[in-house]
Each structure stands twice: as C-alpha cells, then as structure tokens.
Amino acid sequence: MSAATKVERTRITVASSDAEGAELAARLALDLDGVFEEVVVAYQSRIYGFALRLLANPADAEEIAQDAFVRAYRALQGYPVERIATLRLRPWLYQIAVNLARNRHRHRGRRPSELALVDENGRERAFPAGEGDDPMAALERAEGAAALAGTIAALPARYRAAVVLRHVEGLSYAEVAAVLDQPVGTAKANVHRGVTLLRAALAEPGR
Amino acid sequence: MERSRDQGERFDDAKGLTVALRELGVVTPPPSLVPGVLVGTGLADGYWPEETAIGRVFVAYGAAGVVAVQHEEAASAFDAWFRGRFGRRAVAAPPRATLARSVRARLAGERAAPPPFDLRAVRPFQRAVLEAAATIPRGEVRPYAWIAREIGRPGAVRAVGTALAHNPVPLLMPCHRVVRADGRLGEYVFGTGAKRALLTAEGVDIAGIEQRGRTGQPLSGSDTTRIFCYPTCRHARRTAPEHLVRFASAPVARAAGYRPCLVCRPVEAG
Numbered sequence: 135m136s137a138a139t140k141v142e143r144t145r146i147t148v149a150s151s152d153a154e155g156a157e158l159a160a161r162l163a164l165d166l167d168g169v170f171e172e173v174v175v176a177y178q179s180r181i182y183g184f185a186l187r188l189l190a191n192p193a194d195a196e197e198i199a200q201d202a203f204v205r206a207y208r209a210l211q212g213y214p215v216e217r218i219a220t221l222r223l224r225p226w227l228y229q230i231a232v233n234l235a236r237n238r239h240r241h242r243g244r245r246p247s248e249l250a251l252v253d254e255n256g257r258e259r260a261f262p263a264g265e266g267d268d269p270m271a272a273l274e275r276a277e278g279a280a281a282l283a284g285t286i287a288a289l290p291a292r293y294r295a296a297v298v299l300r301h302v303e304g305l306s307y308a309e310v311a312a313v314l315d316q317p318v319g320t321a322k323a324n325v326h327r328g329v330t331l332l333r334a335a336l337a338e339p340g341r
Numbered sequence: 342m343e344r345s346r347d348q349g350e351r352f353d354d355a356k357g358l359t360v361a362l363r364e365l366g367v368v369t370p371p372p373s374l375v376p377g378v379l380v381g382t383g384l385a386d387g388y389w390p391e392e393t394a395i396g397r398v399f400v401a402y403g404a405a406g407v408v409a410v411q412h413e414e415a416a417s418a419f420d421a422w423f424r425g426r427f428g429r430r431a432v433a434a435p436p437r438a439t440l441a442r443s444v445r446a447r448l449a450g451e452r453a454a455p456p457p458f459d460l461r462a463v464r465p466f467q468r469a470v471l472e473a474a475a476t477i478p479r480g481e482v483r484p485y486a487w488i489a490r491e492i493g494r495p496g497a498v499r500a501v502g503t504a505l506a507h508n509p510v511p512l513l514m515p516c517h518r519v520v521r522a523d524g525r526l527g528e529y530v531f532g533t534g535a536k537r538a539l540l541t542a543e544g545v546d547i548a549g550i551e552q553r554g555r556t557g558q559p560l561s562g563s564d565t566t567r568i569f570c571y572p573t574c575r576h577a578r579r580t581a582p583e584h585l586v587r588f589a590s591a592p593v594a595r596a597a598g599y600r601p602c603l604v605c606r607p608v609e610a611g
Contacts (some may be wrong), residue, residue: 168382170382171379171382174378174379175375178374179368179370179374180372181451182368183365183366183367183370186368196371196373200374200381203381204378207384208382275540278361279361279365283360286365299363302363303366329358332358333358339508
C-alpha cells in the first residue's frame with residue numbers, strides 16, 4: 135500500500151524539536167504494544183484536525199485518522215528498534231494521513247465537500263470552540279470558521295495540504311516539505327500560492 | 342505542541358487570516374477515535390451494548406468478527422468479565438455498520454446471514470456443536486443427543502452439554518434451542534429463566550413440550566404421511582390435531598410403520 139511505501143522512501147528522522155514526541159518515540163521503540171495507545175492519545179487531535187481540514191467532513195476525517203494510526207502501527211511492527219526511536223512521530227503521522235486522504239480522493243473522484251456537523255449516528259460532531267465567547271460571537275465565529283474551512287477544502291489538493299500543514303498545523307517549511315515529500319522551495323511556493331488563492335476566494339463578493 | 346513561527350511571513354491585509362487558520366487547528370476528536378484505533382490494530386477488542394428479549398447484552402468483536410456475547414447490565418461488569426475470560430482488554434467502540442446490522446438482524450430473529458465470528462478461542466469440537474445448534478430454526482428445539490448425532494459423535498451427549506454451556510456467543514449461536522430429551526429445558530449459560538424467556542419469545546410451546554416429557558411421548562407423527570418428527574418441527578406443527586399421533590421413541594414409531602422426518606431428523610435413541 136502506498137502509504138507505507140511512501141513512508142519507507144522519505145524517512146522522516148531528522149532531529150526533532152518535539153521533545154514529547156522524541157520521548158514517546160524512544161519508549162515506543164522499547165514497547166510498541168504498551169506505548170502505542172499513548173501515541174494515539176497524544177496525536178489524535180492533530181491528525182484528526184488535519185484530516186478534517188483536508189476533507190471538511192467529520193466522518194471522513196475520523197475514518198482517515200483511524201486508518202492512519204492503524205497503518206502507522208502496522209508499519210512500526212516492521213521497523214527496527216533504532217528506527218522507531220529516532221522517528222519524528224508527528225510529521226510521520228501527517229505523512230501517512232495525507233497519503234490516505236490523497237488515495238481516497240483518487241478512488242472517489244472529486245466530491246462536493248459537505249460540512250456535516252452531525253455524524254451518521256446523529257451525534258453532534260466536534261468543531262472549533264472558542265472559550266468564553268458569548269453566544270452571538272460564538273455563532274459568528276463558528277460561521278466564519280465554517281466558511282474558511284469550506285474554502286480551504288475547495289483548494290486544489292497540492293495547495294490545500296501545504297496550507298493546512300503550514301498555517302493550521304503550524305509546521306515549519308522544512309517539515310511541510312518532508313511530509314509532502316517535496317523540495318523546500320516547492321513546499322514554500324505551494325503554501326504561498328494556496329494562501330493567495332484562499333485570500334482571493336475569501337474576498338469574492340457574496341462571501 | 343510545537344508551533345514554528347515565521348516572522349517574515351505576514352498577511353498585511355489579513356493578519357486575521359493567519360490567526361483564523363491557526364484556530365481551525367483547535368478541534369476535539371470524536372471519542373470513538375482512540376477505541377477505533379485500538380480495535381483496528383488488534384491491541385484491544387471492541388464492544389457495544391444491545392437490548393434483547395432477556396435484557397442488555399454486550400457484544401465484543403475483533404477484526405475478524407464477534408468474539409463474545411455476555412448478559413450484563415453495566416459496561417464495567419462486562420470489562421471485568423471479558424478480561425477474566427479472554428485475558429485481554431475490551432474497549433467500548435461502536436462496530437462497523439455492517440457488523441452492527443447483521444448482529445441486530447440475528448438478535449431480532451430475522452432470516453439473515455450470520456455475522457462473522459472470531460472463534461479462535463473455541464476448540465473444533467465446541468465449534469462443531471455450536472454450528473449444529475445454529476442450524477436449528479427459530480421457534481424449534483432439539484435434544485442434546487440430536488446435536489451429538491449431527492456432529493458424528495453420538496456418544497458425546499454430555500460433552501455437547503458442556504460445550505453449549507460454555508458458548509462464548511449465546512443468542513447469536515442459539516444454544517438456547519437445545520433442550521433435554523425428557524422435555525425439561527435444561528441448563529443455560531444465562532440461566533434457565535433466560536432460556537425460557539428466549540424460547541417463549543421465539544414462539545416455542547414450552548408447556549406442550551414439558552407435558553410431552555412428563556407423559557413420555559416426545560415425538561409427533563401424522564397418520565396421513567406416516568412420518569414422525571420432533572413436535573416443534575415445522576412439519577409436525579402443521580399436522581391437524583385429528584391426524585396427530587404421539588410416540589415414546591423412534592423405534593416405537595418405526596414399529597408402527599412410520600419413518601423419520603428428513604427435515605428434523607429425530608435420533609433413534611432418546
């Protein structure tokens with residue numbers, strides 16, 4: 135499967151600024167089954183949030199996030215200890231998720247993005263919450279966030295992932311480039327082009 | 342969480358955009374995500390509750406299918422039971438829609454394909470017993486000796502009873518449809534009361550079966566077809582009262598010139 139082979143090729147193992155991740159990776163290398171759940175708990179918000187901004191659909195995002203962690207676990211089962219210990223977990227997980235999201239798009243073709251706030255069981259799904267907001271401000275903020283999320287989801291795939299990784303997830307350009315398996319210059323250009331498109335779309339009348 | 346800042350980068354007309362984009366990253370993942378991963382990786386089994394004719398049960402499942410069904414009111418009690426019996430962890434995790442659908446259809450007694458099972462913990466003999474029990478139609482019962490004969494081990498009646506008593510997936514594999522040859526209901530993994538309630542809900546005439554046991558006439562025949570059956574067999578239930586005859590055993594019925602039903606296949610002894 136391409137997610138795993140892709141990971142194989144790129145090898146995100148550069149020195150990490152993510153101290154928590156480095157500590158987790160070190161323990162994970164010694165006890166995969168015992169520590170993997172901690173990895174899921176530590177990164178679920180990041181990976182789910184990333185998938186949600188790529189796909190703009192909570193049910194799809196949960197599926198991609200879940201699948202990404204399951205594939206990560208299976209990949210780790212085949213890695214030598216020293217490789218797990220030096221793995222930069224966060225960008226590595228983003229990389230698996232972005233590949234899964236890309237494959238999914240390829241399989242399903244382009245679909246109109248739906249901003250579902252309720253899942254198939256009728257439960258309300260998570261969306262960004264502002265703390266201490268009064269109800270009107272919270273509503274405006276939710277509407278603004280929903281509009282922005284919808285605009286991001288409508289960006290062409292190569293800009294969307296770059297913009298989300300850089301500006302929503304807060305990665306450095308070097309990390310964006312590593313996740314997307316691109317030269318840094320290309321990643322930078324994609325982020326800038328994406329933001330330009332985003333701003334133009336948001337400035338359109340009727341938004 | 343690490344957030345690398347690039348001061349050279351500014352949206353002069355929309356610094357607000359940068360802020361709004363960062364805020365989009367603040368999301369709460371659904372509570373089902375972590376359990377879903379644990380089940381998907383096989384680090385834990387998942388379970389969910391279902392309401393049935395005998396009350397709440399919990400259905401546990403792994404990647405391959407249903408692992409266990411247990412009659413408990415509280416999830417915490419189920420957790421403890423599962424860990425004790427299987428020596429591994431189960432986490433509350435809603436199943437895939439297809440698995441939930443097939444389990445619910447089976448619990449509701451619909452004529453549907455059984456859900457996939459994961460019976461790795463079940464030995465071949467017990468598996469054969471359970472699979473034989475699964476061929477008994479809803480609304481019908483068979484004696485333990487019938488299962489023993491069906492699996493080609495006619496002498497293993499007691500072992501059949503033990504295998505059914507330790508059925509890890511009651512209700513889905515209907516061990517409650519196996520009763521004693523003397524018309525009494527016999528043991529059940531969730532208790533005899535639950536067995537009675539389940540069979541009643543399935544439309545089995547328990548009083549009739551018990552009465553036949555007491556009078557020593559456990560088999561039914563029709564004097565028009567000259568075929569004998571178990572009384573809950575769909576052919577026996579179709580027999581008009583004026584044509585119904587009762588037999589103490591298969592040899593007695595044979596001696597009277599009757600042959601065994603090809604559908605319910607009564608055993609020769611018992």
